[in-house]
Amino acid sequence: MESKEISQAVISRLPRYFRYLGELKDEGIERVSSQELSDIMKVTASQIRQDFNNFGGFGQQGYGYKVEYLYEEIGKILGLDKKHNLVIVGAGNLGQALANYMNFERRGFIFKGLFDNNPELFGRKIKDMTVRPMEELPFFIRENNIDIAVLTIPKTSAVAVAEELVIYGIKGIWNFAHVDLNVPKEIQVENVHLSDSLMKLVYNINRYEQDGSI
Amino acid sequence: MESKEISQAVISRLPRYFRYLGELKDEGIERVSSQELSDIMKVTASQIRQDFNNFGGFGQQGYGYKVEYLYEEIGKILGLDKKHNLVIVGAGNLGQALANYMNFERRGFIFKGLFDNNPELFGRKIKDMTVRPMEELPFFIRENNIDIAVLTIPKTSAVAVAEELVIYGIKGIWNFAHVDLNVPKEIQVENVHLSDSLMKLVYNINRYEQDGSI
DNA sequence: TAGATTGTTAATCGATTAACAATC
DNA sequence: TAGATTGTTAATCGATTAACAATC
Numbered sequence: 001m002e003s004k005e006i007s008q009a010v011i012s013r014l015p016r017y018f019r020y021l022g023e024l025k026d027e028g029i030e031r032v033s034s035q036e037l038s039d040i041m042k043v044t045a046s047q048i049r050q051d052f053n054n055f056g057g058f059g060q061q062g063y064g065y066k067v068e069y070l071y072e073e074i075g076k077i078l079g080l081d082k083k084h085n086l087v088i089v090g091a092g093n094l095g096q097a098l099a100n101y102m103n104f105e106r107r108g109f110i111f112k113g114l115f116d117n118n119p120e121l122f123g124r125k126i127k128d129m130t131v132r133p134m135e136e137l138p139f140f141i142r143e144n145n146i147d148i149a150v151l152t153i154p155k156t157s158a159v160a161v162a163e164e165l166v167i168y169g170i171k172g173i174w175n176f177a178h179v180d181l182n183v184p185k186e187i188q189v190e191n192v193h194l195s196d197s198l199m200k201l202v203y204n205i206n207r208y209e210q211d212g213s214i
Numbered sequence: 215m216e217s218k219e220i221s222q223a224v225i226s227r228l229p230r231y232f233r234y235l236g237e238l239k240d241e242g243i244e245r246v247s248s249q250e251l252s253d254i255m256k257v258t259a260s261q262i263r264q265d266f267n268n269f270g271g272f273g274q275q276g277y278g279y280k281v282e283y284l285y286e287e288i289g290k291i292l293g294l295d296k297k298h299n300l301v302i303v304g305a306g307n308l309g310q311a312l313a314n315y316m317n318f319e320r321r322g323f324i325f326k327g328l329f330d331n332n333p334e335l336f337g338r339k340i341k342d343m344t345v346r347p348m349e350e351l352p353f354f355i356r357e358n359n360i361d362i363a364v365l366t367i368p369k370t371s372a373v374a375v376a377e378e379l380v381i382y383g384i385k386g387i388w389n390f391a392h393v394d395l396n397v398p399k400e401i402q403v404e405n406v407h408l409s410d411s412l413m414k415l416v417y418n419i420n421r422y423e424q425d426g427s428i
Numbered sequence: 429t430a431g432a433t434t435g436t437t438a439a440t441c442g443a444t445t446a447a448c449a450a451t452c
Numbered sequence: 453t454a455g456a457t458t459g460t461t462a463a464t465c466g467a468t469t470a471a472c473a474a475t476c
Contacts, residue, residue, distance in 0.1 A: 009443065011417050015410035019392070033457060045457095046445050053459060061458040062452040078413045079420035097311030098408075107409065108416075147419065172419040174412060178233070186422060190415035192408065194312075195321065196229035198388060199292045201404035202322075203225050205361060205386040206293035208400060223467065247433060259433095260469050267435060275434040276476040 006054050013051055014078055016041070021071040033064035080108045085146045089161060090153035091116035091124075091131045094176055098150060099127045112144050134161075138168045147171040155179040220268050227265055228292055230255070235285040247278035294322045299360045303375060304367035305330035305338075305345045308390055312364060313341045326358050348375075352382045361385040369393040 020041055024032060038045035052058050052070070055077055059065040075081060086109045088095045095114065104111045114126055117134040124131045132140070140146070149165045151158055151173055158177030165173065172188035175181055178196075181189055234255055238246055252259035266272050266284075269291055273279040289295060300323045302309045309328065318325045328340055331348040338345045346354070354360070363384045365372055372391030379387065386402035389395055392410075395403055 006421075007443075008414075011414055012410075014417070015407070015413040018413070019410075035457080044445060046447090047443090049458065049460085050444080057459065059458050060452055061450070062456045064457065077417070079416045080413065082416075082420065084416060084419070093311040093315040097307040097315075101307040101311075102408065102412075107413070109412075148415065171423070172415050174415055188415055188418040188422060190411055190418070192406070192411055193229070194316065194406065196226075196233075197404050197406055198316075198323075199229040199232070199294070199321070200222075200225055201362065201386050201388055201402055202293045202296075202298060203228070203291070204402040204404070205298070206296065207220075208402060209385070221467075249433080258469060260471090261467090263434065263436085264468080271435065273434050274476055275474070276432045278433065 010051050010054055013043075014074055017048075017051070018071065018074045018078060018080075021067055021074065024067045025071050029067055031064045032067050032070075034059075036064075083108055083110055084148055085110050085112050085144055086148040086150065087111075087113045087115060087137075087141070087146050088150040088152060089115050089134070089137070089165070090151065090176075091118075091121050091126065092152060095150070095152035096126050098152065099129065109148070112146060113140055115140075137164070141165070141168040141170060148174060150174045150176070151181075152176045224265050224268055227257075227261075228288055231262075231265070232285065232288045232292060232294075235281055235288065238281045239285050243281055245278045246281050246284075248273075250278075297322055297324055298362055299324050299326050299358055300362040300364060301325075301327045301329060301351075301355070301358075301360050302364040302366060303329050303348070303351070303379070304365065304390075305332075305335050305340065306366060309364070309366035310340050312366065313343065323362070326360060327354055329354075351378070355379070355382040355384060362388060364388045364390070365395075366390045 017037075020037065021032075034045040034048040037048050041048075049059075052065075055073070058070050058073055086104060088099055088111070091099075091114050095116070099111065099114055111127070111129065113132055114129045115132050115134050115137055116122070119133070121131045122133055141149075147170060149170045149172075151162060151165075153161060155177045158175070158179050159182055162173055162175070162181040162183055166183050166187050170187070172190070173181060173183065175189055175191045176194070178193055180191075183189060234251065235246075248259040248262040251262050255262075263273075266279075269287070272284050272287055300318060302313055302325075305313075305328050309330070313325065313328055325341070325343065327346055328343045329346050329348050329351055330336070333347070335345045336347055361384060363379045363386075365376060365379075365387050367375060369391045372389070372393050373396055376387055376389070376395040376397055380397050380401050384401070386404070387395060387397065389403055389405045390408070392407055394405075397403060
């Protein structure tokens with residue numbers, strides 16, 4: 001059954017709602033109104049209500065929203081209640097840092113393996129995980145039901161590797177390579193183009209310096 | 215003099231134009247029309263022309279755009295022709311990885327220092343740069359005219375540290391801490407919320423699985 | 429000159445905000 | 453019940469796309 005399309009603008013805001021609701025929950029706060037959330041998060045109450053209502057009515061008129069319930073519902077919408085097996089492809093600086101730094105397990109991800117094509121790295125332990133050669137990827141992905149690949153390899157090989165990952169059965173790619181991947185539209189890609197982000201920051205800094213506005 | 219406001223939607227697209235134009239330039243291609251660029255980049259020719267015209271006429275009617283000229287102009291708009299002194303605050307996994315992985319120098323950034331409050335890290339060399347104690351930050355920022363801080367510390371201390379950085383004279387923060395900073399509006403903040411990005415990917419994977427559409 | 433393609437205005441589309449009736 | 457606040461429709465705003473006159 002095909003439900004109505006939710007815009008990516010709304011999806012992008014869900015993790016932030018999730019984060020704030022988690023904080024309220026941890027503070028022991030039980031209920032929150034869209035107006036209160038609006039004050040804390042600096043977005044309009046109207047947008048909050050519109051966003052939540054994309055997924056059905058989570059609130060009660062005259063009362064507001066139950067923090068814990070809303071938190072859990074948004075978690076479900078984001079799919080955090082499901083387990084997702086994940087591998088990191090590219091065990092260089094960034095791949096290693098993500099392996100150590102991201103708390104994958106905390107959000108329902110299962111970090112299954114770390115791959116590289118540099119023989120010097122084979123066997124090295126990172127976060128209790130041995131670096132494996134890329135050749136093992138096809139078998140490993142099928143065998144372990146991997147659905148997410150974190151792509152942290154140089155852009156020269158990223159497009160080709162992404163296409164292979166798709167063949168092996170991956171469902172989504174978290175792409176840190178500074179290039180646009182070429183994969184079928186049923187494969188989900190989330191790009192993290194760090195240098196683009198930094199350029200945007202520089203633009204805004206320079207622009208502010210030039211005319212004191214933004 | 216205050217020029218007309220350019221929307222962040224447009225700014226966000228500039229680095230991608232810049233990247234594609236750089237590739238065309240490297241291939242030795244001299245001219246490109248909005249339609250050709252549209253085919254390569256999968257955005258409408260109309261949007262391309264609208265975007266460029268926010269900054270004045272870069273093209274020639276009947277001819278198109280000179281690749282090299284356009285590339286350089288967009289670089290200037292993004293402020294890549296100016297030098298920006300930068301420090302990394304937080305020398306953990308992510309801070310170290312960014313120091314090694316980002317080619318700061320390539321885009322006009324000058325990587326000046328790396329700071330942490332963990333004494334075990336003091337003096338360690340990362341990318342020819344010694345990790346310094348956070349206490350040195352106030353003096354260092356003023357002395358070295360630092361305008362960008364890369365914030366790679368845990369979220370618990372990020373808000374307070376950001377406020378300090380502002381006092382010391384920073385102009386922009388590239389924020390990797392998973393929290394919203396509280397700084398004056400003249401300070402530019404670019405957030406990289408990695409776990410938000412990963413959650414969005416999961417949402418899209420699950421949604422596709424559920425109803426075969428996106 | 430004729431053809432091509434920009435620059436720019438107008439039309440459309442989508443997202444955000446405002447308003448208010450429904451209802452807890 | 454009266455007051456509060458949602459859910460939802462309507463109005464507004466902004467961004468994207470289409471169209472075409474200007475012009476190289």
